[in-house]
Amino acid sequence: MPAVAQRPATGSAGSAAGRPQNSAPPLPPNSARAIPGAGEPYPPLQASPLDSAAGIDPRPMAQRSPRAALQPEDMPMPPSSPRPPRSKRVRNPIIIVGNALLTLVFLVTVLGGITFVLGKQRFELPGPLTEDKVVNVPRGGIRDTADLLMREGVIDQPTLFIAGALMLKAQNELKYGEYRFTRNASLRDVVDTIIEGKVVQHTLTLAEGLTSDQIVQRLVENEVLSGNIRDIPREGTLLPETYRFTFGTTREQMIQRMRQAQQRAVQEIWDRRSSDLPIKTPEQLVTLASIIEKETGKAEERTRVAAVFVNRMRQKMKLQSDPTIIYGLVGGKGSLGRPIQRNEIEQPTPYNTYVIDGLPPGPIANPGRASLEAAANPARTKELFFVADGSGGHAFADNYEQHQKNVARLRLLEQQTAQPRGAGQPASAFAPTTPASPGAPTLRSNRTR
Numbered sequence: 001m002p003a004v005a006q007r008p009a010t011g012s013a014g015s016a017a018g019r020p021q022n023s024a025p026p027l028p029p030n031s032a033r034a035i036p037g038a039g040e041p042y043p044p045l046q047a048s049p050l051d052s053a054a055g056i057d058p059r060p061m062a063q064r065s066p067r068a069a070l071q072p073e074d075m076p077m078p079p080s081s082p083r084p085p086r087s088k089r090v091r092n093p094i095i096i097v098g099n100a101l102l103t104l105v106f107l108v109t110v111l112g113g114i115t116f117v118l119g120k121q122r123f124e125l126p127g128p129l130t131e132d133k134v135v136n137v138p139r140g141g142i143r144d145t146a147d148l149l150m151r152e153g154v155i156d157q158p159t160l161f162i163a164g165a166l167m168l169k170a171q172n173e174l175k176y177g178e179y180r181f182t183r184n185a186s187l188r189d190v191v192d193t194i195i196e197g198k199v200v201q202h203t204l205t206l207a208e209g210l211t212s213d214q215i216v217q218r219l220v221e222n223e224v225l226s227g228n229i230r231d232i233p234r235e236g237t238l239l240p241e242t243y244r245f246t247f248g249t250t251r252e253q254m255i256q257r258m259r260q261a262q263q264r265a266v267q268e269i270w271d272r273r274s275s276d277l278p279i280k281t282p283e284q285l286v287t288l289a290s291i292i293e294k295e296t297g298k299a300e301e302r303t304r305v306a307a308v309f310v311n312r313m314r315q316k317m318k319l320q321s322d323p324t325i326i327y328g329l330v331g332g333k334g335s336l337g338r339p340i341q342r343n344e345i346e347q348p349t350p351y352n353t354y355v356i357d358g359l360p361p362g363p364i365a366n367p368g369r370a371s372l373e374a375a376a377n378p379a380r381t382k383e384l385f386f387v388a389d390g391s392g393g394h395a396f397a398d399n400y401e402q403h404q405k406n407v408a409r410l411r412l413l414e415q416q417t418a419q420p421r422g423a424g425q426p427a428s429a430f431a432p433t434t435p436a437s438p439g440a441p442t443l444r445s446n447r448t449r
Contacts, residue, residue, distance in 0.1 A: 178247035208368030211332035236363025289367035294323035306378035
């Protein structure tokens with residue numbers, strides 16, 4: 001096999017004669033290696049600067065364990081640059097104090113915010129009361145109020161109560177009085193109750209027909225009211241109603257309220273009275289109303305009872321009302337406590353309408369609004385008599401004959417329900433068979449006392 005001739009190392013000349021050759025593109029001058037052509041061997045590698053003796057570390061390599069070989073080698077740290085000097089502005093005492101103050105303000109703000117949130121939550125939590133309780137809060141400062149509520153068991157944190165009142169700007173709006181605090185009332189509930197003045201409302205109900213002496217006695221017996229009553233008011237000057245009042249109200253204040261209420265009521269009703277009434281003054285209206293009040297307790301009968309007395313006044317007949325006998329005997333002390341006796345019917349007193357003509361000199365009780373209205377606007381009837389019907393009401397009659405029948409019916413009913421009375425029977429059981437005088441029939445058998 002013929003030997004193959006080698007190319008020169010430069011690869012730029014010496015091609016075999018008569019043999020076609022592929023010319024390679026020129027290499028860049030800085031290229032370390034030439035790219036050989038087809039069938040040409042690679043040129044020899046040129047030496048690298050690192051392969052020289054200067055590029056080889058002459059220090060012998062120390063043998064290391066595999067673990068140590070995996071650890072990075074310590075590299076020398078570059079020299080540190082010198083620390084720049086502090087600015088004179090930073091070292092200024094004013095700046096230092098200002099920074100401290102800002103830090104303090106920040107801490108206080110954060111702490112205050114946390115305290116406010118926790119305090120607000122506690123301010124609205126249920127309180128220690130296990131049941132509703134009424135406490136009388138007297139005049140005083142917010143500290144006194146907090147101490148009192150603490151002693152009464154309404155609150156358990158007086159400091160938080162004061163702080164809450166101050167936060168609500170209510171330290172000067174706490175009102176004294178008697179308060180009802182509900183079970184488990186929170187501090188907010190307690191503060192709101194006192195700020196809004198939701199004091200306990202007491203009531204006093206005075207029945208129609210009580211005398212002034214009896215009303216004064218009711219006021220004296222009431223333990224919530226305070227103070228004394230100087231004088232017993234005149235009969236008929238107080239209006240019986242239900243009155244609301246608060247702790248600390250005096251008895252004299254209640255008397256004044258009743259007087260003012262009566263004056264307003266009388267004036268209003270007097271202005272609406274019937275034009276043909278045989279009474280001339282508001283005082284006479286009150287007197288007639290007091291008799292009506294004592295005669296019946298049934299609302300539907302008041303105008304008919306009023307008509308009987310007005311009709312008798314028009315005919316110049318004696319009114320003959322049993323309650324006027326009683327008032328003439330005992331005054332404003334109350335009832336007799338027994339039936340009227342026969343000899344008491346004709347016993348002269350300024351109030352006994354079996355003896356005197358027309359109305360008595362003044363009221364025999366304190367009438368209510370309904371009786372005042374009935375006296376001012378009586379029913380349009382011709383009735384002159386009435387007698388108890390045994391069922392709590394009355395039987396009315398236009399004439400004496402019909403009245404006698406009504407009386408007989410009542411006596412029969414009484415005999416069926418009770419033993420016959422003896423010789424000392426009361427006048428109310430006596431039924432006259434003839435009028436006491438011509439044109440003036442008696443009315444005294446109309447009820448039982």
